[in-house]
Amino acid sequence: MIETFTALADPNRFRIVEYLLGGARSVGAIGEALNLNQPQVSKHLRVLKEARLVDVEARAQQRLYGLRPEPLRELNAWLERYRDIWDERLGQLDSLIEELKTQDMEAAQRHARKKKG
Template sequence: MNPEILRALAEPTRLRIVELLRNGPITVGEIASKLQIRQPQASKHLKVLNEAQIVDVDSVANRRFYKLRSQSLQEMDYWLSTFRSLWKNQYDELDEYLTQFQNQRSREE
């Protein structure tokens, strides 16, 4: 996985931008307004997201619409999926322990 993806998403404002873009393409102005930041700040964050290949930009007349790139998010999802089996095993072990604990307490009562 491209470590730039995680680096870019580690900044809270950029993560909030990605969450906004989940609903579809929007302009820099709309992002700035919804996050209550100045447009140059929004543009700076979008540049980082673009360089990390998390967003794409489409120009329509004099407006720039930003949208999520599914490929980068799929890459991150695949990377995270390699850890899911570890989590599942730990949850299964916890479930087994709790069941044994409850059974033992029931016998003691």
């Protein structure tokens, strides 16, 4: 999974993976869509292939690169372990926000009563 994080850490490789969500594409199509030159795209695809994030399929004279679901599933499973922690902390934050709102409203009401009295 370290390879997945390392590969996705580069913004251009991340963009390539995002683009490939739409289906397998050629080096030329990737470069054109993301405004990258062919050598850059090929270099990034090599890294993504080494990280097992993409596969290449030869079709006639073209090579089409597509996403491999396994490493992305592994990444999702890893992240899932932390979602419960995040959900709990967000729940605590929601409670704190509500408590602060209540305190603000009570303080405003006390202030209004003092002004009247």
